[in-house]
Amino acid sequence: MKKTALLATAAALILSSMPLSASAAETAAYKLSIDNRTISFPDAQPYKLGSDVMLPLRQTAQALGLKVEYLPASKEAALYGPAGTAIVKSGSNQARLADGSPIEFGADAAVKSNRMFVPLSFFERALGLRTAVQEDTATAAIFTPEQTEAVVRAIVERLVAGEYQQLSDLYFDDTMKQSVPVEALKAGWEQTTATSGELTGTQVNQATSETPDQQQFVVQLSFAKAKAILSLNLNADNQVSGLWLKPIAEQAETPASLIEEEVIVGEGTKYPLPGTLTLPKGASGPLPAVVLVHGSGPNDRDETVGLAKPFRDLAWGLAEQGIAVLRYDKRTYVHGQSLTPDMLASFTVKDETIDDAVAAAKLLKADSRIDASKVYVVGHSLGGMLAPRIDADGGDFAGLAILAGSPRTLWEIIADQNAALIAAMDDGDPAKAANEALVAAEFEKALALAGLTDEEAKAQTVFGIPAYYFKEMDSRGADQIAAKLTKPVLVLQGEADVQVYADKDYVQWQEALKNNDKASFKLYPGLNHFFAKSADGKVEAQVVQDIADWINRP
Template sequence: MKMKRLAASAAALALLANAVPAAAADDRSPVALWVNGSALTFADASPYEEAGAVLVPVRAAAERLGFRVSFDPGTYAVSLSSSNVDVSFRVGAASATVNGRETAFAPASAVVSNRVFVPLSFFETVLGFETAYRADVKAAEVQGGALDPKALVADILRLLIDGKYQQLSDEWFADEMKAAVPVEALASGWESAAPIAGAFLGVAAVQSAPLDAETLGVEAVAAFERMNFKVSLAINGERQRLVGLLLQPAAAEAEAPDAVVEEEVVVGAGTAYELGGTLTLPAAAEGPVPAVVLVQGSGPSDRNETAGAYTPFRDLAWGLAQQGIAVLRYDKRTYAYGDAFTPEEAAAITVAEESVDDAVAAAELLKRDERIDASQVYVIGHSQGGMLAPRIDAEGGDFAGLVLLAGSPRTLWELIYDQNMAFIEAMDDADPAKRANLDYVEAEYKKAQGVAAMSVEEAKNSTVFGFPAYYFKEMDAFDLPAYVDGLKKPVLVLQGEDDFQVYAEKDFAKYKEIFGERDDVTYKLYPGLNHFFVDYDGPGAGTLGEYNVPGAVSQHVIDDIAAWISKMK
């Protein structure tokens, strides 16, 4: 009797597979599945993606979530039950009854290889669990509470805060993590940040999603008294141990003021490097308004020019738009596409591709917008963006005027040399690393002085201060002082007196030397403001640590820029 029943069930399932939606084998793309932080393995009938939807074997996933699952081959009905939820649906249907109420899901359930499959969305819309899917790594997740990401982050932070570094390592670190981050390094890293952070307040904005078929990523924001941290964890699903832990200062979330409106735009639309951007406009604008393009400093940077806990470009955009000036900010090319560059491409990139070309495209985008006064488009360049602003103007930006924030007419490698020397001078003379660092910096400085004489191939295969030498070679081929000297447009030069990256006594003074007493060039030096024009005097002042404490661009700076542009109309 038992054998007959099994045979009948098999026959019913075989017929059912022909009677309800099923995926063609050559159309299915396998997908890894995580449930509560653990990867499920399947000998057959693995989850798959088809036509933009992820289909999951319902029994395996539901049982891992604590449900009892049954299938009636006579009615093709599937039932899931737990202590407080009863769910039923018929195979081939796109709705389920949940505690007596009908709930739709899509696409419809199906049978593949004698297993009942439901869409990943079933677990969210029908069962109420959180789901996520990473299409780039073909990995799906269902989070049902066995692994609580928020509690996990809080537990790890509590061990850090309490100084229980050995316990954190023993309980949570995978072997490879222990080797990469010794307890001593863990302690040193946290104890340097703790005095700046202040008291721990709590964990918020927790998200989790598979990083690949073996690793779950968890991200959260940890709020402290004086700053926030972005916490990133990587958890091995099989071993349930950390294989990655990163704490980075996080800028505070904020909503745009009511006096401004923001819209998403694309800089360089139709090119190989389209960049996401934000156009901020005065909400009460009548007629075309003046506008500015914001150009970031060195390195990969998002549209807000986020640095630690700072978002200076967001501050400028909101502040200027409230005074009637539109602002365009956008993600830098090396931020948006840097991970896709091959080593050869990374070694060959120049400031032309990294900054100049995209800033010109941004200016053109503004000038085509009927809401913008095309004759009143300005550039605000910060740091390296300020250095490059005259070149951007000359190579197609064609701005009505330039605002140089903490810029310099000197070479980039001179600035890097000065920054390194300042760091070395602050070191203890008894520290043996001081001599080694000094020797390294002097050797790199000598190499930088010879970059111009290098061939292109030699420069692409050499580094100076950690940068491809070709980066400096291309930048130095365009004489920055000559660009500045030949600039015949209104210029506003602004500098923070407490800036330890660009120097008032060298760089601000150099602009004054080049421009002289021209009537159309305005200078202003701000006491107490740092490289990002933030006023800060607390733990870590005068070091990179001060950027980790939330702060905003001084309102005085925003007012001065707005007043200067208004006078240009």
Template sequence: MMGIRKPSKCLREVWDMKRGILCILITGILLLAGCGQAADPEAVSGRAAQIAQMLRESKFSEVLAQGDAAFQAALPEYQLQQAWCQVALGLGGYREIVDTSITSQGGDAQAVVTLGYEKGGLALTLGFDREMLLTGLWVKSADVQLAAATPTPLQSGIQEEEVTFAADPALPLSGTLTLPDGQEKPLPAVVLVHGSGQSDRDEAIGPNKPFRDIAHALAAQGIAVLRYDKRYYTYPEAGTALDSDLTLREEVLDDVAAAVQLLRADERIAPTQVFVLGHSMGGMLLPAILAEDPDLAGGISMAGSLRPLWEISYDQNQELAKTIEPQLNRQQAAVLQQQMQQVESDVAVLRSLSASMLGNSETLLGIPVGYWRSVEEYRGDRWIDTATQPLLVLQGEADFQVFPDTDYPLWQQALDGRDNARCVLYPGLNHLMMPSSGRRDTGDYQFQSTVDTQVTDDIAEFVWENVG
């Protein structure tokens, strides 16, 4: 049999691109049941490696097919997917199996497979019966330190250097400035602004690094690019200390302003030709960023929205519920219905602005009300009319996190009649502006890809069109 923990709530990552749905709908990591003695440890090890590979390749239905009847009945596919992706996607690219240990008793066996990734590891525990069918699965983070991978050589014609800057002197941030070789005059430059969650400078998710792709592609076309590690990626304890006092100002906006000033102070950069590109939540904040700094040359929203985060999260949960409901038994469906009722209730409070009657430390959708107040303050539709600089809006048609049939038309309507704004919808591209595998879940991000060249070409063209 399999034990399942109660659903957990995540703090301040409602629109996290690494999860894509409200964490209150994600059931906790799955608990191993059986352990025992297998006749052939090598066979168990090989079977465990096979299942680990299926998980890495997002073949969750195939994993379930390896289980006994009780395993399959207890574990919906969506639950396995979310448990795996919640642990694995933030670790970067997969490197190797570090260790496999086998224990056994009677006719059953347990395998613990430790997997190494760029940024750490995870421990996958699998239970097998004497027929080598899965009886349990448990995945959790593991402390794995691998030797640093040999850096991928930069393409010819570009160079990179490490930079440091700080909006808060106690919390300096590290970043990478990518430049074209052989510059003869001050360059236009772009600052890259992350989505929600605690991202590194490459905005790495699984094996994909969209910000690195963009930086290299733009530098190859003569444009400098600054990307940096997000504040609470570098200092998670600082975000925890703020607790309910954390807002978008500390999480994002102050650091964007400091990054822009760093570029303006660099003699290699044209100070009047600094642009900001915001991805996901960064795109939502782009109108406020542009309005607060009218000297910015322009902005690029990539998979962003003018709606507040709670509306995005609500739609994501609605789509998830429709997708997973056919997989659930009666008891699981009842739990899902209860969770969705709570989502409906919390979103109703946020929509009615009655959250203003609550204290900062109270929570809605698992997020402190103080944070939601900052979301309300900086929501894109409140700032778009005062953000008068040139604007480029990019959206993937296969995006399942920010909806092309809802969010993209809102940009078109808001920018209608502006001759310095343009919207582009790309067939087949997902939330990372990479070709979609066809999946409409976070398993799509486990397939290694790169940002589509048409996207980076359009960004470069926009920048060069709008430099004085």
């Protein structure tokens, strides 16, 4: 039997006739909340025992709508529902499911004042319900699947209505409030939906969750002109601990002049990544080739953002100029759900990006159709920042193209991006000053990164990101590595980019590469972070042409 929540079918039966006499030591009185509704118990109060909360079985089951029966022969209690049966006995911390399989929970079930009590963890582990202990209010909380889905729908309704502040106040946990300010939430939603039209329908699907205290939901959003996916993580208190919005761009047919092959980057390793190799059809002789390296976040191989697919545009455009292009799904896109909190605390750009980009370069160089001496890296945003390090750590490329990258530290850029969002807020908004103070405090923490030990960095965050991620990245700064480059480097920047800046990042690349006579630079008026003229636009043809000319130069 699948260990999921038992659904309501009938009134619970009284267990007061159970001839048991053991008792548990009460350490603190607690309340019970089911779906945020406080449940009253006239004669059997919940109490804290160790790290668990003991609940009267009959009354709690009754409040959940489950049928309960005492089994005199075995001195056990059985809970029934359409999903199956769970049987528990006083003095044991194991329940028996309908198929006979045992499942452990926390403290032993016990009898107190002629009532059977079971720990809150019984309802989580044996019945599959979501639970939480809220110490500040001395409350044991249980959430049913119906209530959790209602929370997800309420979140969607707030987004659609533009009630961003209320959404943050009511549903975000503390980390989300810090890492996703209201203005950023507003900008992300409105940028994504600007060209999508009216919302016409939603479909909520629960995804597989690694732990019961983190539930994952995928909401399919249908708009008049497009579709999108909203991914949500809810913690044990039904608060949002993670939120991602990904529009689904219309699929386009591969140009007839090209062929595309499915490949695996890092095949045989712990983190294999599906990818696509694009080649000009009928090309003869070894081809020059490009590895495309993504920006921040869990990107797919097309680096889909909104309705744009910049990596697909680059792959098709360059392949039409006789250049093979390899693009692949990022590690955090494919394997992100397998990363535990402990793993994320020590996660670095080496794990996230560098190792996989090096593996992609080796895959290309091993292909007999590719000229191994003419394999280039084209890194976008974070991928551009890391291009010099990828090259130094085993990529060994013929040249580096840096698109909207930066030689500055990542935390500096995040601070600038937050400052820009805050500056756009109304001066009368009381949240503006609070957000300014928050960003200033996080910036001060970032300035102290170099003085932290690795363990200290792993125990704290900066701008909502594990501090060790920044500390390790800072130890191999892009400007330091780039300054030593003597091979060809192409730096491209959109003048209208509001994520990295022409007057800061582009200028600093020129300074870092001033001694490299093979470095070239181009600034594009009117182009954004994705080298398009609009959020849902294609990469401009001139950008593709400039990269192709640089690679195919004599």
